[in-house]
Amino acid sequence: MNGQNIIEIQNLTKRYGSITAVDNLNLSISKGEIFGLLGPNGAGKTTTILMLMGLSEPTSGSISVAGLNPTREPIKVKRIVGYMPDSIGFYGDMTGRENLYYTAKLNRIPEERQDDLIDSLLAKVGLKDAADRKVREYSRGMRQRLGVADVLLKDPEVVFLDEPTLGLDPEGTAELLDIITELGKKEGKTVLISSHLLHQVQAICDRVGIFVKGKLVAAGTISELAQKIGGERAIEIKASPIEAFPSDVVRSMPGVNSISMQNDMIVIDGAGQELAPKIVRELVAQNMDIYHLKICGSDLDDIYHRYFQEGGASSNG
Known part of the structure; x- marks a missing residue:
């Protein structure tokens, strides 16, 4: 990230009759950032992406994508953004390569550039050996990777991915997440991911925003969100x-408030990040075998459930 905001959203609202799909959204996303929009289906994530692309008009508020207004300049915005929906449509009777040639023609990419560009993209997404197979023979993971190649054909500045790993097996998910990470970290593209899959978002995103019923209730790094809810x-x-277990020694450590047993777990209340290394060193010194250690409140799963289950969603962050 270079600190320059490429996406600016101010007081953005979208209503469908009496239903408010997006409610007074304020958000800035930096150039080169991988940002995750996290929330359940119907939270407003896809609606937000459609407004950013100029495919849906806001009821009120303002949007800027690379200095462009998607409502007034939708064609210019579409030239610099790429979008992969949660359900990708390709022509099954055409090969992966043929589908990309078709997209290249639609985007008016010069014919003399198409061969090298498509070959490089197929290699990038790991489909070089399957390029000339019919897409109907592709697995879902292969289709998703072809979707990324399709998005990248016009070399977009901003990439929108709507539930990109939905339905993938663990291997396919890991491969796709690696590709997405490379787009942001190595190529400097801004990536906005809409998802309800917590661990995948945490694995690759620089920051996340938690959506609940059309409202962005919190946004920041995992560490920042954990601190906001007292994680x-x-x-x-x-x-x-x-x-x-050396209860007396651990209890005497600065920052420890209490020690308790919950089922077969020892639960130590205190400043988790600071205490954990000290406690581990003490357990090793006592020749104890450690099978599990978790700092509660420090990962996205804890944060997400705190906002949804303990009333954190009522505050805007």
Whole structure:
């Protein structure tokens, strides 16, 4: 990221009759940032992307994408953005390569550039060996990777990905996440990912925004969001033999508030990030085997559920 905002959203609202799909959204996204829009289906994520692309007109508020207004300049915006919907449509009777040639023609990419460009993109997404197979023979993961190649044909500045890993197996998910990471980290493209899959968003996004019923209730890095809800306060440990746990030593450590047992877990309430290394060193010194250690409140799963289940969604962050 270089600190320059490529997307600016101010007081953005979209209503469909009595239903408010997006409610007074304010958000800035930096050039080269991978940003995750996180929330359940119907939260307003896709509607936001459609407005950013100029495919849906806001009820009120303003949007800027690379200095362009998507409502007034939709054609110019479409030239600099790429979009991969959650359900990608390709011609099944055409090969992967033929589908890309078709898209290249639609985007008026000069014929003399098409061969080298398509070959390089097929290699980038790992489809070089499957390029001349019919797309109807592709797995869902292969179709998703072809979708990324299709999006990148016009070398967009901003890439919108709507549920890009939905329905993929773990291997296909890992491959696609690696490709997306490379777009932001190595190529400097701005990537906006809409998803409800927490761990995948956490794995690759610089920042995340949590959407609830059309409202952006929080936005920031994982660490920032954890601090906002008072996260990183407890440590869960499963270790053996349990009777060797040095309760007195741990209790005397600065920052420890209490120690309790919950099922087969030792739960230590305190400043998690600071305490965890000290506690691990002490357990190793006692020759204890550590099977599980988690700093509660420090990952996206904890943060997400706190906002949804403990009333955090009522505040705008």
